[in-house]
Amino acid sequence: MTSTEMKELLLNWNIDGMPVWISNNSWDISDEYILKIYEKREELKRSIVLLEALKDIGMPVAEIVPVIEGDKYLEREHVYYLMTRKLPGSSMVNLSEEPEQIYSRMGKVIGKLHVALQELEGNIDFWDNSLFSEMKGWILETLSKNDWKYIGKEDYQETVNNLEAVYEELPKQLIHRDVHFGNFLFEQFEFTGYIDFDLSQKNIRIFDIAYFLLGLLCDEKNIETDREKWFDLVVWVINGYEESIPLKAVEKAHLSTVMECIEILFTAYFLSAQEDRLAKNSAQLFYFVKENAKIIREKALDSDMM
Numbered sequence: 001m002t003s004t005e006m007k008e009l010l011l012n013w014n015i016d017g018m019p020v021w022i023s024n025n026s027w028d029i030s031d032e033y034i035l036k037i038y039e040k041r042e043e044l045k046r047s048i049v050l051l052e053a054l055k056d057i058g059m060p061v062a063e064i065v066p067v068i069e070g071d072k073y074l075e076r077e078h079v080y081y082l083m084t085r086k087l088p089g090s091s092m093v094n095l096s097e098e099p100e101q102i103y104s105r106m107g108k109v110i111g112k113l114h115v116a117l118q119e120l121e122g123n124i125d126f127w128d129n130s131l132f133s134e135m136k137g138w139i140l141e142t143l144s145k146n147d148w149k150y151i152g153k154e155d156y157q158e159t160v161n162n163l164e165a166v167y168e169e170l171p172k173q174l175i176h177r178d179v180h181f182g183n184f185l186f187e188q189f190e191f192t193g194y195i196d197f198d199l200s201q202k203n204i205r206i207f208d209i210a211y212f213l214l215g216l217l218c219d220e221k222n223i224e225t226d227r228e229k230w231f232d233l234v235v236w237v238i239n240g241y242e243e244s245i246p247l248k249a250v251e252k253a254h255l256s257t258v259m260e261c262i263e264i265l266f267t268a269y270f271l272s273a274q275e276d277r278l279a280k281n282s283a284q285l286f287y288f289v290k291e292n293a294k295i296i297r298e299k300a301l302d303s304d305m306m
Contacts, residue, residue: 010035012067012074013083031086033065038080043198046126047082048072050197053120059113060193062087089185089192097189103233107240109184109191110176110208115245117174117200126174127201131261132167135160142268150283151267155290159260166257169250171205179212206251209237210258217285227288234299252300256293260286 006019006027017030025037038044054061062084067074074081143149143156176183177199185193213234217227234255238247263286270279289296 006035009074009076009081012081013065014068015083028086029083034062034084034086036082036084038082038198039078041080044073044080044082046200047197049124049126050120050200051084053124054116054194057116057119059116060087060191061197062193062195087185087193087195089187089190091182091185099229099233100236101189103236104240105189105191106181106184106212107209107237108243109194109240110179110212110237111241111244113176113194114173114205114208114241117176121174121202129201129203131204131207131258131265132160132163134265135163135261139265139268142272143264146271149271150280151264151286155287156264159257159264159290162254162257163261166250166254169248170254170258171248171251172202173205174200174202175205175208177201177203177207177211179208180215204258206247206255206258207262209241210255210262213237214259214262214285214289217288218281231292231295231299234296235302238300249301253297255300256289256296259289259296260293263289 003019007016010017010019010029013033015029015033017032019035020028022028022034027035027037029035036047048064051061051064055063064072065083065085066072067083072082074083140156140160143151143153148156176194176197178196183194183196184191185195213230216233217230238252241247263282266282267279267286270276270282
């Protein structure tokens with residue numbers, strides 16, 4: 001979409017602003033608004049439901065700006081547009097801080113979000129997803145179809161068996177599902193808001209922490225983490241999280257199992273998308289976690305003593 005087309009579109013909100021492209025589906029409008037473009041109505045509605053529910057209980061999320069006619073979003077030729085007021089802050093983390101402060105704070109804001117999402121669970125309908133079902137379903141099918149490229153069948157099966165052994169014990173709840181620094185806003189040293197609930201679902205609670213920690217191994221923007229220091233991040237993030245909500249011992253003991261499942265999931269996803277390089281990278285992370293599962297388990301459980 002050109003800037004001219006975007007300006008014409010903004011008339012539906014009576015906004016005469018300067019659009020600046022952010023990503024494939026997002027535009028910054030005069031540093032005051034964010035316009036997000038959706039191709040799937042269900043993702044849009046999922047975001048709207050959560051934004052409004054979280055806003056109602058005082059959580060720092062973006063306010064929806066309705067179109068002139070009063071609708072919450074605009075639909076044009078099966079494409080959907082959602083306008084929100086831009087939250088203060090940015091996804092840039094202030095690296096002048098001590099790493100322990102950065103990651104403890106991040107753990108804390110994830111924990112606060114989980115507490116809020118628990119509060120909302122009984123009041124909203126949401127996608128109830130099962131990581132175990134995914135592992136035994138499309139993921140298994142995809143890996144098998146690709147002749148177990150990058151991840152061996154026995155290694156996959158061992159991880160699935162480990163998950164199955166504890167799956168019923170792992171707490172499930174509504175989670176963000178896409179936790180990384182880009183979706184959590186900060187201004188100086190203060191947290192200012194949560195964004196992007198498009199993938200939110202009910203799943204294993206520890207998934208969000210596992211996903212965030214794995215992202216740090218992928219050289220997240222503005223985060224330079226060597227793999228030896230990364231193990232300390234496990235402790236700091238969990239300690240911060242538990243300021244808001246305690247984790248069960250089984251969650252800590254099997255944090256690495258969930259991490260392995262996530263990287264198997266990504267390997268299968270990228271193989272299905274014919275993104276061979278990314279599939280290989282995900283598989284390498286899987287094996288890093290698998291080879292260091294004992295250290296991850298010890299660090300996670302040691303957080304009880306910090």
